[in-house]
Amino acid sequence: MKFSTTEVKEKLLAACRHYANERIAVAREAMQNAQQSANEEGKNSAGDKYETGRAMMQIERDQAAVMLEEAQKLLTMLERIKADVVHDSVIMGSVVGSKQVNFFIGISAGSITVEDTTFITIAPTSPIAQQLLGKVAGEQFNFKGQVQTIEWVG
Numbered sequence: 361m362k363f364s365t366t367e368v369k370e371k372l373l374a375a376c377r378h379y380a381n382e383r384i385a386v387a388r389e390a391m392q393n394a395q396q397s398a399n400e401e402g403k404n405s406a407g408d409k410y411e412t413g414r415a416m417m418q419i420e421r422d423q424a425a426v427m428l429e430e431a432q433k434l435l436t437m438l439e440r441i442k443a444d445v446v447h448d449s450v451i452m453g454s455v456v457g458s459k460q461v462n463f464f465i466g467i468s469a470g471s472i473t474v475e476d477t478t479f480i481t482i483a484p485t486s487p488i489a490q491q492l493l494g495k496v497a498g499e500q501f502n503f504k505g506q507v508q509t510i511e512w513v514g
Contacts, residue, residue: 363475365514368455369443371474372464376481379469380434387428394421434467437483441466446514450492452484458501458508465489 398417441453450456456463462479464472469481482489491501492510500509 363477365446365455366444368474368477369441369453369514372455372466372472372479372481373438373441373443375472376438376467376469377435380431380438380467383431383434384428387424387431390424391421391428394424437467448513449494449496450513455479455514456492456510457512458510460506460508461503463488463492465492
């Protein structure tokens with residue numbers, strides 16, 4: 361490992377928080393747009409068409425509310441991770457490295473590059489995380505059909 365685990369975790373956490381905050385913003389905007397559309401539907405329609413339009417807008421708003429709640433859960437998960445804690449075995453908040461791939465166990469936010477190293481961010485409930493949890497450096501796991509050896513955990 362050619363970098364400070366703590367600094368890398370801080371940068372990964374910041375990128376994951378940014379991802380979650382963007383999802384929150386998108387969900388809030390979708391909720392506002394659905395509410396605004398429902399309000400305008402009332403001004404432009406009458407009778408059954410009005411009720412159908414409002415019902416559809418309510419469904420859209422409810423879907424956006426679910427998206428908002430899920431994004432807020434992501435932030436809550438991230439708050440439990442302490443960047444300054446270095447782990448010996450893989451747990452929530454660990455960074456894990458092998459020759460071919462590096463992971464951050466936190467939330468699923470795609471690939472993030474820090475210090476010229478790319479990390480795949482994964483949720484602890486994901487299948488690959490389930491393989492990694494509890495393992496230490498030197499142990500093996502299967503990724504995309506290939507056996508990998510964990511070189512470091514932090």
